Amino acid sequence: MADIDVYRDWLKIKATNRPLNYYQLLKFDKFVDDPKVIRKRYLELNAYVRKFATGDYIEESQALLNELAKAYLCLTDAERKAEYDFSLGRKTAASQEGIAGRRSLETILLEDRIATPEQIKKAKNYSEAIGIDLHQALMQQKVADQEKIMIAYAESLGIPFISLDEVPVDEFYAPQINPVTARQHSFVPVMSDMGKLILASPEPLSFDVEDELRMLFEMPVSYALCTPLQINAAIAKYYPRDAVQRIVKRGGDDEDDAPKSKKAKKEKAPKREKVVKEFTPAAKKNRIKIAILCFNFAFMAGAFGTYFGVKHASMGKVIGAGLILGLIVGGIGWLCAPASTAEDEE
Secondary structure: OOOOOHHHHOOOOOOOOOOOOHHHHOOOOOOOOOHHHHHHHHHHHHHHHHHHOOHHHHHHHHHHHHHHHHHHHHHOOHHHHHHHHHHOOOOHHHHOHHHHOOOOHHHHHHHOOOOOHHHHHHHHHHHHHHOOOHHHHHHHOOOOOHHHHHHHHHHHHOOOEOOOOOOOOOOOOHHHOOHHHHHHHOOEEEEEEOOEEEEEEOOOOOHHHHHHHHHHHOOOEEEEEOOHHHHHHHHHHHOOOOOOEEEEOOOOOOOOOOOOOHHHHHHHHHHHEEEEOOOOHHHHHHHHHHHHHHHHHHHHHHHHHHHHHOOOOOHHHHHHHHHHHHHHHHHHHHHHOOOOOHHHHO
């Protein structure tokens, strides 16, 4: 089978320099700023390349789909795009023009004919009455399709919108995240790019979550918005109630490439992985309570049993027997306590 140049043969890109920059890959002139235009081109190219996802070129098509997704996610993220444009020679002031001219959510909804003024007014009143954001009120009132509302919301924030049908969950990073954290904050990892781990979530993540993941993976995180329906399905699949966290030891492996082959995975897996039971703060408090109760009951049982069952038992023996039995049963209660509580799952 002859080698092919997927950029030339599939995308009909004439530029011969490699690697292509993100604008060349999406077949744009440099520094296009309109996220709607960028998303439209990405979807067109994504659909076209998927035609080659069977037969002899499965690996090549998947690699190109990943490249297209990385280009799209970067160029629709205002902060990352400004950094990327600057690296390509765009002046700092010019790279901020798209950010300064960003449309508000209401403007996008009206100009793109997603909602009428009356629908927006009704949704605003509803959102203020029950204390939720406008985009959430619009979805609850079913003013438009969830995806349309979330795309508009993402554009207003200057961050990407992602469909988990187009960019699936990254199955290397997903098991390494605490399932309770993922469920509580509704996010999944989708890929790493330019030294950042990219997450998908229906809402912007808190700094605490970002910091926790940055420390876990030793890299900063970025995120893209997705619909609540898609994140709920992904959470149910990757983080069910009985899921456990897989801890991967860092030892010089390149996270973007790990592991690179089946042989490497088979050899390294026993050394790099271990399953641990993660306890949430609420579960730790519950754990202490269970241990104390077990200790108290066992202490009384041991002390009274010795006092009434052993003739001429001294007070020291009575207390000693109670302490020994209390420590044993209390320790068992500590070890057997659940890793999460009903409070964690709310």
